[in-house]
Amino acid sequence: MHELPEELLARVRQHSHYREVDYDQLARRFGAALVAKRLALQMKVYDKVAAHERHGVKRWVRPMFRRGILTSLYCSGQLGRARRMARDPLIVEREVFFDRLPHAFDGYRILHLSDFHFDYTEELPEIVAAAIRDLSFDVCVLTGDFRGETYGPYEESLRSLERCREALGPEVYAVLGNHDNIEIMLRFPDMGIHGLLNEGVWLEKDGERILLAGVDDPHYYKTHDFAPLREPLRAAEVAILLAHSPEAHRQAVEAGFDFMLSGHTHGGQICLPGGRAVIAHVKDTPREMVKGPWRTGQMQGYTSTGVGTSTLDCRLNCRAEITLHVLRKR
Numbered sequence: 001m002h003e004l005p006e007e008l009l010a011r012v013r014q015h016s017h018y019r020e021v022d023y024d025q026l027a028r029r030f031g032a033a034l035v036a037k038r039l040a041l042q043m044k045v046y047d048k049v050a051a052h053e054r055h056g057v058k059r060w061v062r063p064m065f066r067r068g069i070l071t072s073l074y075c076s077g078q079l080g081r082a083r084r085m086a087r088d089p090l091i092v093e094r095e096v097f098f099d100r101l102p103h104a105f106d107g108y109r110i111l112h113l114s115d116f117h118f119d120y121t122e123e124l125p126e127i128v129a130a131a132i133r134d135l136s137f138d139v140c141v142l143t144g145d146f147r148g149e150t151y152g153p154y155e156e157s158l159r160s161l162e163r164c165r166e167a168l169g170p171e172v173y174a175v176l177g178n179h180d181n182i183e184i185m186l187r188f189p190d191m192g193i194h195g196l197l198n199e200g201v202w203l204e205k206d207g208e209r210i211l212l213a214g215v216d217d218p219h220y221y222k223t224h225d226f227a228p229l230r231e232p233l234r235a236a237e238v239a240i241l242l243a244h245s246p247e248a249h250r251q252a253v254e255a256g257f258d259f260m261l262s263g264h265t266h267g268g269q270i271c272l273p274g275g276r277a278v279i280a281h282v283k284d285t286p287r288e289m290v291k292g293p294w295r296t297g298q299m300q301g302y303t304s305t306g307v308g309t310s311t312l313d314c315r316l317n318c319r320a321e322i323t324l325h326v327l328r329k330r
């Protein structure tokens with residue numbers, strides 16, 4: 001028997017896209033406390049959106065913001081280039097070295113994609129599938145933000161994910177981003193995707209193993225929790241963390257992770273010449289963690305610029321990316 005408050009469930013089910021969800025199953029799988037906390041925060045987003053609509057913020061401010069950027073890009077003759085850049089992900093292949101990597105994992109290839117925001121670029125599933133078709137990799141990881149908005153229907157985004165699912169290979173692990181609703185976790189198994197919500201799995205090869213863990217969104221929901229990972233972390237020679245935003249870096253170091261994979265920032269998406277991000281949507285996070293490789297304490301990290309875009313289907317001075325992390329024993 002779950003312990004989700006009936007009043008909260010009644011509020012959630014006011015939204016037709018959540019009406020058919022089996023919340024008992026969600027609570028059994030992830031615990032009633034975590035599910036209740038996340039659902040309450042999800043409803044807070046809806047309240048905020050409703051308040052914005054009442055005050056006209058959503059109706060005027062966001063479209064004006066979008067139009068402002070589009071007009072600037074058009075007037076500077078860069079709109080076409082910015083739209084092409086958003087549809088041309090760079091394949092970044094890189095090696096990452098570990099002292100304690102089990103021998104069997106020397107050369108192990110992790111394909112990393114982040115921040116699809118499928119609603120903003122209709123043809124993204126086909127772009128992704130074509131870009132990774134000829135890549136070889138052992139496992140694929142997705143670091144969140146499948147949906148475009150932070151509220152509302154999510155079925156369309158999942159259908160888009162399904163359209164490129166086969167290209168992601170047989171073994172796929174995913175965490176949720178700040179745009180994703182927890183109900184998505186119930187849909188992952190049907191797609192052959194293993195969702196990780198404050199939990200870990202052992203990746204095994206030739207009798208050896210490394211830990212792959214994933215935490216919930218540390219940016220908006222802050223429902224990430226490292227406590228359930230303490231025990232597997234003690235037994236791991238090498239532990240890799242998936243967390244939507246690099247904002248969890250301090251807790252990840254304290255927990256003892258060796259390598260952290262994130263997204264969320266989009267690398268700034270619309271950047272100054274030279275690639276400097278104007279907006280990165282992170283707090284208490286060093287600038288070097290906004291994109292690419294970084295290191296803090298004993299932990300290495302990597303922030304993907306993401307394969308999709310948010311708010312606008314444009315990028316400027318900041319390529320979309322698909323990353324291949326090749327693990328190496330030092």
Ligand SMILES: [Fe+2]
Nearest residue numbers: 115145264310
């Ligand atoms: Fe994102």
